[in-house]
Amino acid sequence: MIGGSRSPSPQTYARGLENLVAGDTLISDIDGRTGRLLYRGYPIADLVERSTFEAVSYLILQGEIPTAAQLEDWENELRRWRRPPRAAFDALERVPRRAHPLAQYRTMLTVAACHTPEPENTTLDAQWRRPARILSWTAALAAAAIRHLDGLGPVEPSDDLGFAANFLYQTLGVIPPEDEIRAFEASLIVQAEHGLHAAAFAALVVISTGADLGSAVLAGMGALSGARHGGASQLAYEMMAGLRDADQARTWARAALGRGHRFPGFGHRVYRCPDPRVKALEGHAEAVLKNHGMEHRWQVYTALRDEVETVLGPKGIYANVDSITGLLYRPMGLPVSAFPIPFCLAIQTGWMAHCLEYLPDGPMIEPGAVYVGSTDNS
Numbered sequence: 001m002i003g004g005s006r007s008p009s010p011q012t013y014a015r016g017l018e019n020l021v022a023g024d025t026l027i028s029d030i031d032g033r034t035g036r037l038l039y040r041g042y043p044i045a046d047l048v049e050r051s052t053f054e055a056v057s058y059l060i061l062q063g064e065i066p067t068a069a070q071l072e073d074w075e076n077e078l079r080r081w082r083r084p085p086r087a088a089f090d091a092l093e094r095v096p097r098r099a100h101p102l103a104q105y106r107t108m109l110t111v112a113a114c115h116t117p118e119p120e121n122t123t124l125d126a127q128w129r130r131p132a133r134i135l136s137w138t139a140a141l142a143a144a145a146i147r148h149l150d151g152l153g154p155v156e157p158s159d160d161l162g163f164a165a166n167f168l169y170q171t172l173g174v175i176p177p178e179d180e181i182r183a184f185e186a187s188l189i190v191q192a193e194h195g196l197h198a199a200a201f202a203a204l205v206v207i208s209t210g211a212d213l214g215s216a217v218l219a220g221m222g223a224l225s226g227a228r229h230g231g232a233s234q235l236a237y238e239m240m241a242g243l244r245d246a247d248q249a250r251t252w253a254r255a256a257l258g259r260g261h262r263f264p265g266f267g268h269r270v271y272r273c274p275d276p277r278v279k280a281l282e283g284h285a286e287a288v289l290k291n292h293g294m295e296h297r298w299q300v301y302t303a304l305r306d307e308v309e310t311v312l313g314p315k316g317i318y319a320n321v322d323s324i325t326g327l328l329y330r331p332m333g334l335p336v337s338a339f340p341i342p343f344c345l346a347i348q349t350g351w352m353a354h355c356l357e358y359l360p361d362g363p364m365i366e367p368g369a370v371y372v373g374s375t376d377n378s
Contacts, residue, residue: 032270081136082157085115104145143170183284190277193350199223207355236265237326246303253307265323272316292331
């Protein structure tokens with residue numbers, strides 16, 4: 001089954017398609033009761049500790065940990081596509097700086113797609129030639145979109161850097177310290193795949209129509225632009241940024257809990273227990289904040305997390321990955337409005353894997369609806 005336990009509950013339907021299983025998958029296993037997330041059978045904590053984003057993206061797409069030779073070939077293929085068509089960057093000059101960076105990024109990819117090799121070829125072989133180009137093009141375009149917020153031009157990529165380091169270099173104009181690169185890479189790894197969530201399903205619907213993989217990714221980006229889906233990391237950080245220390249965080253949280261406040265970055269549709277992605281990132285976030293003299297941000301986070309989870313944990317509401325990623329991204333220099341972009345960069349890996357898994361024999365997705373209106377208006 002896609003994105004859940006191996007023993008699905010009886011099929012039902014409801015608005016939002018909750019509890020409805022759309023098919024089988026070999027890509028990931030999410031257990032929301034025990035807090036387990038596996039990519040192709042590998043726990044994400046192990047992948048964060050031992051792998052690079054390049055190796056994990058290969059695993060998700062191809063189904064196996066790459067050999068040294070396979071990884072080298074994949075890394076070279078990713079480097080090959082680090083320079084998107086110039087027309088995509090030119091389009092950015094016509095986009096208002098105030099536009100959300102995710103919208104700017106999506107617009108640039110639409111233009112780049114018009115320059116893609118073999119654009120009308122949607123055979124399975126052609127679709128499999130697209131993931132490296134999409135991952136690398138989108139990284140360069142996303143970096144340019146973030147820089148455009150400050151009126152800055154794009155930075156030429158460095159082929160000596162890995163995927164995560166090069167994205168940060170093209171975004172910030174400098175190469176961050178190694179521990180920060182590793183922390184950012186960890187965030188990409190834990191967000192690279194998460195079952196058939198809304199954006200992945202949007203991509204799957206598009207690919208099922210016979211469209212190309214780039215169009216499917218654009219559909220996923222559109223779904224991710226919604227505040228319910230991709231914007232929680234920004235909202236969670238803004239919530240915590242308004243609190244000066246742990247004492248104020250506790251006081252505010254208790255009052256907010258008393259009035260039934262909904263906390264961005266807490267609670268999840270799948271996890272009814274601690275989110276395993278949070279555990280994998282907390283050590284990185286604490287270290288990055290300490291390195292930048294922002295320990296108070298960590299103290300605010302832990303105080304808020306403990307207050308919320310003490311009261312709401314018994315109801316299955318815990319900190320999710322969106323509560324923690326901003327604590328990594330802001331000290332590194334990413335603007336708050338750009339926080340959804342690394343999430344999008346990472347998770348499109350899973351979208352593409354689901355699309356490619358579906359393609360060989362998947363029919364066009366066309367669910368029906370039960371008519372409940374009048375049958376006689378004569």
